[in-house]
Amino acid sequence: MNRTLLEVRGLRKSFGALLASDDVDLEVLEGETHAIIGPNGAGKTTLISQLAGNLFPDRGRVLFAGEDITALSAPARARRGFARSFQITSIYPDFTVLENVMLAVQAHSGSSFRFWRPAREEASLRSPASAILEEVGLAGRSGVLAANLAHGEQRALEIATALATRPRLLLLDEPVAGMGVEETQRMIALLSFLKGGKTLILVEHDMDAVFSLADRISVLVYGRIIATGAPEEIRVNPEVRRAYLGEEVAA
Amino acid sequence: MNSRIRAIVPAAGLVLLAAVPLAAALLDQPFYLDLVRRIMIFAIAALSLNLILGYGGMISFGHAAYLGVGAYAVGVLAHYGIHNGFLQWALAIGASALVALAIGAVSIRTSGVYFIMITLAFTQMLYYLGISIEEYGGDDGMRLQVKSQFPGLIDLNDANAFYYLVLAILVLALFLGQRLVDSRFGMVIRAAKSNEVRTRSIGFSPYPYRLAAFVIAGAVCGLAGALLVNHTAYLTPEFMNWTRSGELMFMVILGGMESIAGPVLGAFALLLLEDALSGWTQHWQLVLGPLLVLSVLFLKRGLAGLLFAENE
8 A cells, every 4th residue: 555645634724704625634645646526616726725835724734745744835845846737827928938847947956046157058957857848748849938839738838847846746736727629638648647657636627537547536525525535436426426426427 | 130130239339338438539528428427327227126127026116225325335434534445335235235135125025016115115214314314414415525446456537447447347237137137046036027826836935036136136236326426426315316216217117128238228218318308408308208108108128129129
């Protein structure tokens, strides 16, 4: 049995009267792809933001590789091996594709209080960045401004940026959102390629993506996790069917 | 073509600037030497502001503070009979850096309109401090009786020598500025401007980088202040007036925030225009104002955008 990489205990977050995370318990094992699904407004993005340190919980704890990281900021978590992609694409539009990825490499290789040497001339930043762009299929686009990429390419760039930080845990917030069929297939292929080598948390609406990628699935409804299990268990879980999957699975 | 323009324009600019003392002597118009030297000093100040404004996205509305601190550092030492230029200028740079550290440490915790107002408020405090200290002339200011002394090295009373010193410092600032924005450090402050959330998510806390940039910009502007007080041979709290901060911002925006040389173009355009219009009519600001509005509306990337058009 794999050991636990991320452990969430009794996480609670409210915005006024809205309870967005209601005593969430979650356990993510090293090497697994763990999907979090749930209807709109279930609190998926709120949960992932608390995991990444972009939001802080009112109560509860987040443990990463045994260390309590509940109070750590997003950059501090990133340095410990968290990487995330955002539901709304978050890149540097005015940097080239290569610069986007090189900067993420830079964040994890030595001090950035260096004022003299042009960063673009550093082979130790450039070659890992190029290798990652190769991996995600953007090698031919490295000199293009990120703003000029197609939507699907920008999503792939965001994954590349996350990978460049050499993360232990990758948090993906709806990686196929807004994509066409072909782009979605390409992204699923990319994620299956990453899967296994990395621990992934996948928040996703697209059930094809979830059921083809996830080792385990947690179902979030009104801020509560109502079930966690293998895809086939989740598919037949009556509570899940009632709360969420309903007609989509029955059909 | 574009890359050739990129190489030719700075070289041509440098040759033109280097020829100004000769031209002024031939035409017997020493006034031009004075004018261009003053413009270059403001160009250094504007260039320093652009490091945080254009590259760092920190809209500091108080950058004139460091012009003032640099000028007062020289003026106050001279007031007590210390005329050594190395000491004076080192104090100008050091004191500006310290003031920038204090102002930056507080203001960089805020953002948007709060950042603008806090930097403005700090500068106004320094302005009123300058007005209130009678020992240093209060709001009348005081004369700099003796210019900074660099024995055996350079005599600032020699107008040409002083001119070339300012030109050399400007060129050095351009060169170092370009190194800075291309370096690892420069990439981080540009990234934090472009997308702060992404920058935090890959592992950078922007604060220390922004603060360091703020201090560097303040120190360089402090040096410009030391040059300015030697140039005018006079010192007043007006150096720190908020309108002065506004002028520096305008030079940056007019010249272009996306290149190191942009603010230099902005300084030349603004101050030459000001000079030409004020010679023509007393109400020159009525003409300058609309011209500036038009330039902001139609030159999105400033004058530098016209000269160094990117081929994307």
